[in-house]
Amino acid sequence: MTYRTGLSDPNENIRNQSTLLSLPRFSQRFPHRHFLSIEGLKRTEILNLLDLADHFADANRRSSDLTKSLSGRTQINLFFEASTRTQSSFELAGKRLGANVMNMSVKGSSMKKGETLIDTAMTLNAMRPDILVVRHHAAGAAELLSQKVSCSVINAGDGAHQHPTQALLDALTIRRNKGRVEGLTVAICGDILHSRVARSNIYLLNLLGARVRVVAPSTLLPPHADRLGAEVFTSMKEGLKDADIIMMLRLQLERMNGAFVPSTREYYYFFGLDYKKLKLAKPDALVMHPGPMNRGVEISSSVADDTRSVIQQQVEMGVAVRMAVLEALAGNCSGDEGEI
């Protein structure tokens, strides 16, 4: 079973013929030491990553085909914020490539004892990992860390700033289902203000030539959202009209009940994705969600489980995309002394 249709990629034939030996190579080495943000990446770099992830997605379905290109490398997953989904995805990705993976959940341990982010980073750096995967509640945390350690840093989400692997996996899911990203209309709906997923997706989808909309009540829109590269809508009726892709975002419970929206039921009535609202989009529209979902808050259970929903595929692509990013950075892992 494959999701791919009409992908016009010159390498496709080669890739389909064989598996491992023809691992899609970057025309140039991935030119970044860290993977912190979609901003700053070039279109070709993203396409290369997507091609590589495409390969891994196929290979993952035939577990015998896996390469061990990260064999002997150490990957530390440093999570200051709990995230079962992202952390296990990175863990699996690293392990499938043969890396030694260590998980560190810092929440509630040393940070509570007054250790700062930089202390933690320097401690871990002294253990000489090759790759540090970081999730932190503060925007810019991964960037700050990357300045202090000598290994490669992957941003697995920093506050409301960026979640670049999520955007890549979304793009891969779209591409495998629709055959392209260019020219599609993507409506990102929900809590845009606090969403790193939305920010990463807006940049990436623009780079790949999609038309991006954001749909949310004004209290959940960042100032000047239009200047980020998205058309702004405050009603689902207009925002979903003729959309090819609907991306729903999670609304944190603490932001309901009067702080940003009056109540869960009012939010669901106006912004929750149900069949009635889904009808406004194109008939073959895809429904996406980065998870974890609040069923009955931003999405109805039946829509979440509908055939148009690709939410489970997103999870699968997540592993493939993270393998691609790890693989790309592995070529750049150096033994340089970082200045601390």
Added chain:
Amino acid sequence: MSGFSPIVMTAAEAGKPVALVNARLVDPKSGLDEAGGLIIEKGLIADFGPHLFRPPEGDNENLAIVDCGGDMLCPGLVDMMVFAGEPGYRHRESLKSAGMAAAAGGVTTLICMPNTKPVIDDVALVDFIKRRAHDTGFAHVHTMAALTKGLKGEELSEIGLLCDAGAVAFTNAYSSVMNAQLMRRILAYAKDFDALVVHYTEDRDLAGNGVMHEGEVSSRLGLPGIPVEAETIILERDMQLVEMTGARYHAALLSAARSLDIIASAKARGLPVSCGVSINHLAHNENDIGPYRTFFKVKPPLRTEEDRRALIAGVKSGLIDVVVSAHDPKDADVKRHPFAEAADGAIGVETLLPALLRHYHNQELSLPELLRPVTCNPAALLGLETGEIAKGKPADLTRVDLDVPWSVNPEELHSKSKNTPFDNQQMQGRVVATYLAGRQVFPFVEPAEGEGAR
């Protein structure tokens, strides 16, 4: 520090008058800007003018002569907003280290902020600062006292007694008095003592958990923003309360073009108001934050380039009365965090004058225009006998080589904390010597070591 001998100091201490000749005299109060010289006698300016361009004719045996080599000689600066670390935060700054930074930056008068530990809201603490500052002796030091007890914004401090003790003004530091009723009473009460109320204007609720200017940049960085309205709402409210009470009011730190409109309109109505900006807001804008550089995290937040340009225009037109360093020493421990969690504040007393001189070199401001808000204007607001070149006034003077290029090395600055946003930036113009009541306090006579002795 080039080889300037402390001859002047010994001569002055011996009571021998000093002639500073071959200088470019700039006095913003009188508009003076001409080649000339100046004579210091018994700590006062005895004479000045073009006739002293060369050493006086005749017998100069009892006159120490210093050739300024064409350097600018201007009044010593009055920095109206300095956090000097004492009491309570000596690890960040001390009156001595702040005083040395001031002397090296041509600042002869420091106005200390009361947000110390304990808060300066008591006559004993005002007295403490006076005595401590006298001991260190690198600059005149005055203190503002807290506007409300403990800076909590709940009860009036003892404005009358604090005035008598020597507090030069009253401020609530970096928090605004949110209660309009209390603010009205503060202003009404302060009016009875002719006390100056220096207020930071930021609506606490509207600013919320914001950490930078609210706009496109904050949206991109994923950081919560502080809208301009947080400043203008409180400022507008205060203007109406000033109109009700007639108190003397100074908006401590403005950041936005729209705030200047409010000040302009209040001044046009004849209200006794003035306003200040920090050098950081004249030199930088929101884009300087770039990849989360926390040395650019200041209060109020750096705003847009249009705002920055408007502030410079405001200094030029005189609408902005005062420029301060907003010197706020913070050690690396509280700055090296993700942006939202890092402390606010930047040091600046030592770089205040060089940073202002950039606007002279790029022809945005004339020397009198840029000196006015750091000399005679704050002196007049605070009722201080300094900030001008006039016969009989204290010889608080700064000699500046206007052209020498240099780059800012934080390690060479004298503040105990190194959080300067001017880190590694290029400057043109540097202080050559600083005189405090006729006594040369910079270059330092002894090497600047032994810090911590006090």
